[in-house]
Amino acid sequence: MASLNNLPVLIRDRFKSAHEHGDLNFFETRVTILQCYGSLFQLRFSPALANKPKNTKPREPGERPVNPFLNPEEALLVTELGSSHIIVLNKFSIIPGHFILVTKEYKPQTELLEEDDVAAAYNCIKAYQNYGEELFGFFNSGEHSGASQPHRHIQFLPVEAMRTGIENELKWDILADSLVDSVDLPFTYFASPIPESPSPKKLHEIYLGLYNRACRIAGKPAADTSQASESSISYNIGITNKVMAICPRTNEGTPLDDEEHNSIGFVALNGTILGGTLLVKNESEWNALRGDKSKLQHVLGCIGIRHDIERKI
Ligand code: AMP
Numbered sequence: 090m091a092s093l094n095n096l097p098v099l100i101r102d103r104f105k106s107a108h109e110h111g112d113l114n115f116f117e118t119r120v121t122i123l124q125c126y127g128s129l130f131q132l133r134f135s136p137a138l139a140n141k142p143k144n145t146k147p148r149e150p151g152e153r154p155v156n157p158f159l160n161p162e163e164a165l166l167v168t169e170l171g172s173s174h175i176i177v178l179n180k181f182s183i184i185p186g187h188f189i190l191v192t193k194e195y196k197p198q199t200e201l202l203e204e205d206d207v208a209a210a211y212n213c214i215k216a217y218q219n220y221g222e223e224l225f226g227f228f229n230s231g232e233h234s235g236a237s238q239p240h241r242h243i244q245f246l247p248v249e250a251m252r253t254g255i256e257n258e259l260k261w262d263i264l265a266d267s268l269v270d271s272v273d274l275p276f277t278y279f280a281s282p283i284p285e286s287p288s289p290k291k292l293h294e295i296y297l298g299l300y301n302r303a304c305r306i307a308g309k310p311a312a313d314t315s316q317a318s319e320s321s322i323s324y325n326i327g328i329t330n331k332v333m334a335i336c337p338r339t340n341e342g343t344p345l346d347d348e349e350h351n352s353i354g355f356v357a358l359n360g361t362i363l364g365g366t367l368l369v370k371n372e373s374e375w376n377a378l379r380g381d382k383s384k385l386q387h388v389l390g391c392i393g394i395r396h397d398i399e400r401k402i
Pocket of ligand 1: 181
């Protein structure tokens, strides 16, 4: 595997150059902090993304969608990791340095992660830690998980970049790191601590253990580790240097209404929710979630296996 020693520097340089040359689209966001039970969530909204014209060009009948990860754009390719993975910059980012770990050859996003996938993901996180920086990784798998690309990939967000520009003064941290302490949330999750210097085998065991717990609560078959197997559930994984967490998913999101019960949009969530952050698409959703604290609790209660708690926000 190629050395990842200077990964944070490499990512920053490549991001800057790709941005300056117009090879990637970076969207500024407004960001505020909301609370659900005792946990803090970043709410993000990008006015530029909301006003971006939709691509209305009709697809030719039978035309296959392009796989952006099989032959990634030169300007977005950061490095290769041995024969198994590559790292590319996210072409559409709202956090500077958002990058993606991709399998070199096509593998389905809906199959279970393999030992080399989780090991490569952890090595990226470790490379940031060696620079004194935090990195949050997330994986979206299945139709309700918020995934859009079928080629296997795990995404990463530099945490310090996530902390910039917060409108209120609250101190926000990555949610996953708090989940081993059984935090109350409206959705069911499972979390395991990651020991110091884990072997690839140990990391994979942690992943499979979480996955099997998620399958059990969803009433679905657990992993068949004797072969590459399709997941029986939709789920998100969140990973830091300390914790791996899973959220089994039953819905990508939920419609949102204003106070007069008029529909104002649909809030869709992916694995960033395990980092404690969500992005809305329009200003009405942004205002509604900021104006009524019960709305975040409602949204979070709709995405997975409900975990109802008799408790005020
Ligand atoms: P997901 O939606 O979880 O499957 O993640 C796929 C990610 O790929 C999204 O965050 C997209 O912004 C990103 N993406 C889409 N097209 C490209 C591309 N051509 N190059 C790099 N990243 C891309």
